Every structure is written in C-alpha cells, then in structure tokens.
Amino acid sequence: MTSVSLYWRIFGLNAVVLGSATALLLWAPVTVSVPVLLTEAVILVGGLGVMLVANAALLRIGLAPLDRVTRLMTTVDLLRPGQRLPVRGGGEVAELVSTFNAMLERLEGERASSSARAILAQEGERRRIAQELHDEVGQSMTAVLLALKRASDEASEPLREELLQAQEITRGSLDEVRRLVRRLRPGVLDDLGLVSAVTSLTTEFSTHTGLLVARRFDPDLPALDQETELVIYRVAQEGLTNAARHAEARRVEVALRAAGDAVVLEVADDGRGIGAAREGAGLRGMRERALLIGATLDVRSPDEVSAAGTGTRIRLTVPAVRKQP
Numbered sequence: 072m073t074s075v076s077l078y079w080r081i082f083g084l085n086a087v088v089l090g091s092a093t094a095l096l097l098w099a100p101v102t103v104s105v106p107v108l109l110t111e112a113v114i115l116v117g118g119l120g121v122m123l124v125a126n127a128a129l130l131r132i133g134l135a136p137l138d139r140v141t142r143l144m145t146t147v148d149l150l151r152p153g154q155r156l157p158v159r160g161g162g163e164v165a166e167l168v169s170t171f172n173a174m175l176e177r178l179e180g181e182r183a184s185s186s187a188r189a190i191l192a193q194e195g196e197r198r199r200i201a202q203e204l205h206d207e208v209g210q211s212m213t214a215v216l217l218a219l220k221r222a223s224d225e226a227s228e229p230l231r232e233e234l235l236q237a238q239e240i241t242r243g244s245l246d247e248v249r250r251l252v253r254r255l256r257p258g259v260l261d262d263l264g265l266v267s268a269v270t271s272l273t274t275e276f277s278t279h280t281g282l283l284v285a286r287r288f289d290p291d292l293p294a295l296d297q298e299t300e301l302v303i304y305r306v307a308q309e310g311l312t313n314a315a316r317h318a319e320a321r322r323v324e325v326a327l328r329a330a331g332d333a334v335v336l337e338v339a340d341d342g343r344g345i346g347a348a349r350e351g352a353g354l355r356g357m358r359e360r361a362l363l364i365g366a367t368l369d370v371r372s373p374d375e376v377s378a379a380g381t382g383t384r385i386r387l388t389v390p391a392v393r394k395q396p
Contacts, residue, residue, distance in 0.1 A: 088129065139168075189359075286325050288326070291329070309354075314383070370384070
C-alpha cells in the first residue's frame with residue numbers, strides 16, 4: 072500500500088467535503104437570490120453545518136493515530152515497561168508511532184540502567200554503614216556493657232541499682248543497633264539463603280509490630296543468585312513495612328512459591344487497601360528493584376484478598392530463574 076503523508080491525508084479529507092458540497096450546489100435545484108431569501112439562508116446554513124460535521128468526523132478518523140499517541144504519552148510509566156502502540160499502515164503517522172515506541176524502549180533501558188546503578192550504590196552504602204555499626208558502635212557498646220557489669224558487681228547499694236539500670240538501657244540500645252544492622256544488611260541472607268532470611272524477617276516483624284504473620288513457603292524453591300535474592304528480600308521487607316505503617320492491617324500473609332521456571336513472592340494484608348491513591352516512594356522503590364532483575368511487580372487491592380478488609384496484595388514474579396555460580 073502506498074504511503075500517504077499526513078498533509079495529503081488532511082488535504083484529501085477536506086477535498087472530499089468541499090467536492091461533495093460543490094456537487095450538491097451544481098445539481099441540486101437550489102438558487103441564491105439577491106437579497107438572500109430566508110429559506111435560501113436556512114438551506115445554506117444547513118449545508119454549511121453538514122459540511123462542518125462531515126469534515127470534523129473525517130478529520131477525527133484521519134488523526135486517530137495521533138490521539139492514541141497522545142493518550143499513551145499522558146499515561147506512560149517507565150516503571151511499567153512494555154507499553155507500546157501498534158504500528159498500522161505507513162506514512163508519517165506510522166513513522167511517528169514507530170519513533171515513539173523506539174523512544175520508549177530507549178528510555179526504559181536508560182531508566183533501568185540508572186535505577187540499577189542507584190540501587191547497587193544504595194546497597195553498597197547500606198553494607199558499609201552496617202559494617203561500621205557492627206564493628207565500631209556495637210563493639211564500643213559491648214565494652215561499655217562489660218564495664219558497667221564489673222562496676223555493678225563491685226558497687227554497693229544504691230549505686231549498684233543505678234548501674235544495673237544503666238546496664239539494661241545499654242543492652243537495649245545494643246539490641247536496637249543489631250536490629251538496625253540486620254535491616255541494613257541481612258547477614259542471614261548471605262549465610263543461610265532466602266527462605267531463612269524471610270522467615271527471620273517475618274518473625275522479627277511480628278514481634279515488633281504485634282501483627283499476625285502467616286508464612287507459606289514452597290519446600291523446593293529454585294536456586295537464585297544473590298542479587299535476585301536480595302531484591303526479593305527487600306520487596307518483602309517493604310511490603311511488611313507498608314502493611315504496618317499505612318494499611319492498618321491485623322494480619323499479613325507472606326508466600327514464596329515456584330511457578331514453572333519463575334519464583335513468586337506475595338505479601339497480602341487485610342488492611343484498608345491502597346484504592347486509587349497515588350503510589351508512594353515505597354512502591355516505586357519496589358518497582359525499580361523489580362526492573363533491576365527483570366521481574367514484574369503487581370500491586371492490587373482486590374476484594375478477594377481478605378474477608379476482613381479490602382487488603383493489598385503485592386506480587387513479585389521473577390520470570391527467569393538465575394542459578395547461583
């Protein structure tokens with residue numbers, strides 16, 4: 072089919088309308104008097120109205136591809152890759168659609184690369200801070216705790232009671248530092264693997280928030296590399312945090328299962344759901360992490376999530392299992 076430029080397409084549509092109007096004037100039994108009679112004016116105004124309506128309809132058909140491009144431009148989200156327009160026919164409109172699709176593909180690649188660099192840098196900084204907290208602050212507080220214990224053993228009342236209170240405060244602070252270290256860099260993930268790390272995460276979450284956490288883990292999950300396991304762990308961590316801070320939930324379910332060659336993580340709560348609210352930094356951070364490993368993230372608030380509330384379900388699907396070396 073011969074390509075027709077947008078200019079000639081619009082010209083042709085207007086030519087059809089004007090040619091039809093000219094044909095009607097040539098063959099229709101209509102005359103125009105001077106001065107113009109009322110009936111003739113009504114016929115002329117009616118004919119003009121018909122021409123305008125026909126021209127508007129034909130232009131809408133001719134410019135429909137541009138409308139599709141405009142709608143996609145206003146809704147496209149680089150954190151939800153794969154949105155493309157179908158390329159139909161040829162000419163300038165088809166070239167515009169193809170160029171727009173190519174631009175989206177290039178922007179998605181650049182966004183994924185920049186997100187990967189940012190996330191890797193963030194994880195490196197977390198690892199450094201966790202190491203410093205463990206080596207410097209943790210050891211210093213441990214030394215203080217031992218010194219307080221020696222002092223309390225040799226002190227007399229009532230100084231001993233005050234030293235014991237200071238010892239308990241220091242021990243609580245040391246436990247908090249260790250908890251921060253685990254949140255910054257989950258050592259159990261490196262040592263024991265994904266299932267043990269998520270189990271430890273949910274246990275600690277339930278202890279600190281009081282929420283009931285149900286776990287459903289498949290016994291034989293495929294092996295994943297460390298980067299993929301870390302992304303799954305961080306998404307589970309952020310999903311639990313959202314349930315505690317924003318969802319007003321009472322129960323959270325965390326599932327890890329194999330689905331063919333994919334690994335699926337689900338975090339579902341019985342809270343109030345996200346509804347039509349705009350996604351915050353937490354959810355967008357999860358989407359960026361999903362892009363880092365080529366996974367897909369689905370966030371919904373269906374009624375079937377829980378009988379106790381609307382709820383929110385976060386599902387991370389890692390499509391291609393990547394073996395550990």
